Amino acid sequence: MLMRWMCALALCLALPAQAAQLKIDLGHGVTILTTDQLLHRADARSVTIPGDVAYQRTMHYRAVPLRALLPGLAPDDHLRFAASDGFSAEIPASAILNRKGSQAWLAVEATTAPWPALPGNTRSAGPFYVVWTHPQAAHIGSEQWPYQLASIRRMNGVDARFPAIVPGASVPKDSPVRRGFAVFKRTCFACHTLNGEGDATLGPDLNLPYNPTEYLRADLLRAFIRNPQSLHRWPGAKMHGFPTQASLSDADLDAVLDYLRYMAKHKAAH
Template identity: 65%
Template sequence: MPLLRCLCLLALMIALPAGAAELKVDLGNGLQTFDGAQLVARKDARDIAIPADVAYKRATRYRAVPLKSLLAGIGPKDHLQFVASDGFAAEIPAALILDTHGAEAWLAVEDPKQPWPVLPGKNVSAGPFYVVWTQPEAARIGPEQWPYQLASIRKLDDVAARFPSIVPAASLPANSPVRHGFEVFQRNCFACHTLNGEGDARLGPDLNIPHNPTEYLRADLLRAYVRDPQSLRHWPQAKMPGFSASVLSEGDLDALLAYLRHMAGRKHTP
C-alpha cells in the first residue's frame, strides 16, 4: 500500500503543470496577479519585432501585450515603479507610457515551452516578463526603461515625494543644471543605485554615503567610467552598463555630474 501511494503521488506531480510565473500589478485599487498564460491569451496580445533589443543587443521577436492597456486606469500625472527579481527598480512616469509620440511600451511574455535564450554574459533569460519598446527613439527611451525579469508594477508617489533626501536644494533656480541632472539621475541611475540611503533599488552601491564618486574620482575618470565602466576597472562580473552618447548626451552627463557634486554637500545618513 505505501508503494501504491507513492506511485499515485508521483503520477499526480507529473500531471500537474509547473508553477507559472506571475506578474503582480498594483495601481492603487487592489493587487492583481497575472500569469503568462492569461497574458498571451488576451485579445490584444500580438507578435512584435524589436529591431534593436536593449537586453539581447540584437533583433528579437516577442509575444507581447500593449502596456498601456494592461495598466488601464492610470493617468498622465501618475508615477509607476517596475521592480525586477534581481533588485532593479525602474521609475517611469505614466505619461511616458500613455503618450510617447510614436514610441510604444509592450510587456513581452516568455513561453515556458519555448524559453528565451540566456542574456549575453549571464546565465538567465530576460523572462518571464520584459518591458520592450517599439520606436523608442521617438521618445528618447533609455536602456534603464527596458526592465527585464519583471516581477511587479506599482503606482506610487513620484520619486521626490518618496525620497526627499535625494532632492537638490529648493533654493536652486528652475533652470539650474543641477535640477536637470536630478532628472537624468532618476532616469539613468536610480534604477540600480540609492542615494543618501534612499531608494528601492538593490543592485549598485549608494552614490553619496559614505562617499560621493565626485569625491574620489577625477572628473575625466568619472566621465570615462560612466561611458565604459570596464575602461576604468576591468571586472568580468560587473553589472553596470556603459552609457554611450546616443543614450546619455554630453549635456546630460555634464548635468548629472553637477547634481552629484551638489549632493556631495547634502549628505544624509539614513
Template identity: 60%
Template sequence: MRRLLGFLLAAFAGLAQAASLTVATGHGATTLTTQQLLGRPDARRIEVPGDVSYHRAMRYTAVPLKALLTGVAPDAHLQFTALDGFSAEIPATLVLNGHGAEAWLAVEDAAWPSLGDGKLSAGPFYLVWLHPEAGKVGPEQWPYQVASIRVLADPAARFPLMRPAPGLASDSPVMRGFAVFQRNCITCHTLNGQGDAKLGPDLNLPHSPTEYLRDGMLRVLVRNPQDLRHWPQAKMPAFNAQVLSDHDLDDLEAYLRHMATRKAK
C-alpha cells in the same frame, strides 16, 4: 538522457506558465499569470528590431502595456521592479502617450534565449518598445524579469533626501542632473540611503564618487565601467553618447557634487 532532457524542458515550461505579475494601479493590486496574459484577445506577436537586452531583432508574444493600466492618469508615475532588485522609474505618460513609442509587455511563452553566460532569460515578463526613438526611451526603461508594476509618487516626492537644496532654478545644472539621475541611475543605486534599487552602491554615503575620483574619471566610469575597473562580474552597463550626452554627464556630475555637501546624517 533524452527522457531527462524532456523532463527538464517540461519542468521549465511549467515554471514559465506558473509565473505571475503584480499590477498595482492605486485601486488595489491584481495578480496576472503567464497563462492569463497569453490568453488575452489583445496579445499578439511583435518584432522588436533593436532589442536593448539581446542586441538583435527579437520576436515576442506581447500585450500592449497601456491596456493593463486602466484608470491610471497620464501624470502618474510607474515603478517596474525586477526579480533581481532592479527598479525602473517611468512616467506613465510615456506609456500612455509615447508620441509614437509603443510599450509592450512581452510574456515568455517558451524558453527565450539566455542573456549571457550563466544568466537567465529576460522573462517571464519584459517591457519592450516599438519605435522607442519617438519617445526618447532609454535603455534603463527596458526592464526585464519584471515582477511588479506599481503606481507610486515620483522619486523626488518619495525620497526627499535625494532632492537638491531648495530654491535652485529648474534649469540649473544641478536640477538637470537630478533629472538625469532619476532617469538613469536610480534604477540600480540609492542616494543618501534612499531608493528602492538593490543592485549598486549608494552614490553619496559614505562618499560620493566625485570625492574619490579625479577629474574626468566619472565620465570614464559611466562611458564604460570596465575601463575604470575590470571586473568580470560587474553589472553596470556602458552609457554611450546616444543614451547620455556629454551635457547630461556634466549635469549629473554637478548634481553629485552638490549632493556631496548634503549628506544624510
C-alpha cells in the same frame, strides 16, 4: 524508499513548468496576471524589436500593449517597475499612455518556449520584459526597459517619496544641478540609492559614505559611466555602461556629475 524517490522525481519532471506571475497595484487592490493569461489575451501579438536593449540585437516577442493592463491610469500618474534582481525603473504614465510614436509592450516569456540567456548571464530577460517600439519618438532611455519584471505599482513621484535626493529650493530651476537630477532619476536611480533613499538594491549608495566625485577624477568617472570595464576588469560586473550619445549625451553626463558634486556637500545624517 529509493523507488519512491525515483517515482516522485519522474512526476516532477513530467509536470509543466509553473507559470510566472506579475503583480500590478494601481491603488485599488493587487491584480495578479500569469504568463498563460497574458499569452491568451485577444490583444496579444508578435512584435519585432530592433536593437533590443537587453539582448543588443533584433528580437521577436509575444507581447501585450502595456497600457491595456493598466486601466484607469492617468497621464500625471507615476509607476515603479520592480525587477527580481533589485532593479527599479521609474516611468511616468504619460510615456505609457502615449498613442503617437513610441509604444510600450509587455513581452511575455512562454514556459514552453524560453528566451535565450542574456549576454554574460545565465538567465533570460523573462518572465516579463517591458519593450518599446519606436522608443526614440518619446525619448525612452535604456533604463526604461525593465526586464525580469516582478511587479508594477502606481506611486507618488520620486521627489515626493525621497526628499533627501532632491536639490535644495535655493538651486535655480535652470541650473545644471537640476538637469543632472532629472537625468539621475531616469538612469542611475534605477540601480542605486542616494543618501540612503531609493527602491533599487542592485548597486551601492552614491553618496554614503562617499560620493564617487570624492574619490574619482572627473575623467575617470566619465569613462567609468561610459564603460565600467574601463576602470575595473570584472566579467561578473552587473553595471551596464552608457557608451553612446543616444543613451546619455555628453551634456547630460556632465549635468549628472554636477548633481553628484552638489549632493556630496549635502549628505544625509547617518
